[in-house]
Amino acid sequence: MTISHLEDHLGYWLRLVSNAVSHSFARQVEALGVTVAEWVFLRTLYNYDHRSPSLLAGQMGMTRGAITKLADRLIAKSLVTRTADPEDGRAQTLALTPEGRAKVPVLAKLADANDAAFFDALSAQERAALEQSLKSLITRRHLSGIPTN
Numbered sequence: 037m038t039i040s041h042l043e044d045h046l047g048y049w050l051r052l053v054s055n056a057v058s059h060s061f062a063r064q065v066e067a068l069g070v071t072v073a074e075w076v077f078l079r080t081l082y083n084y085d086h087r088s089p090s091l092l093a094g095q096m097g098m099t100r101g102a103i104t105k106l107a108d109r110l111i112a113k114s115l116v117t118r119t120a121d122p123e124d125g126r127a128q129t130l131a132l133t134p135e136g137r138a139k140v141p142v143l144a145k146l147a148d149a150n151d152a153a154f155f156d157a158l159s160a161q162e163r164a165a166l167e168q169s170l171k172s173l174i175t176r177r178h179l180s181g182i183p184t185n
């Protein structure tokens with residue numbers, strides 16, 4: 037019986053690139069005091085004045101418990117606030133603090149630069165083809181959720 041090599045699998049190559057891109061970005065955002073998961077949380081919340089934890093959990097493809105843990109860490113860093121929902125006093129909403137709102141564009145520039153550093157080696161046509169292939173797999177495999185690690 038012949039056993040395939042690691043390099044025979046497309047997933048191997050995809051993971052190799054993904055790890056390099058992700059680890060580079062993680063080092064950059066961690067130097068600014070947040071994790072990649074926290075960055076994703078901040079960027080998702082940036083689009084709203086306030087958001088319920090359950091809606092954020094749905095958008096991010098995470099459990100409410102995971103969202104609560106992320107929110108707790110970001111509250112401790114003074115980047116997010118938790119308040120009673122004005123429409124339902126029993127519920128809570130999350131919002132960016134002014135410091136959190138100011139941090140998102142800084143982190144977004146790091147994400148843009150990291151993306152460029154890895155994918156500028158591709159021609160515009162190669163990049164478009166790669167993006168289309170990945171989006172096609174996502175659609176066909178019904179993948180969802182925002183990658184946070």
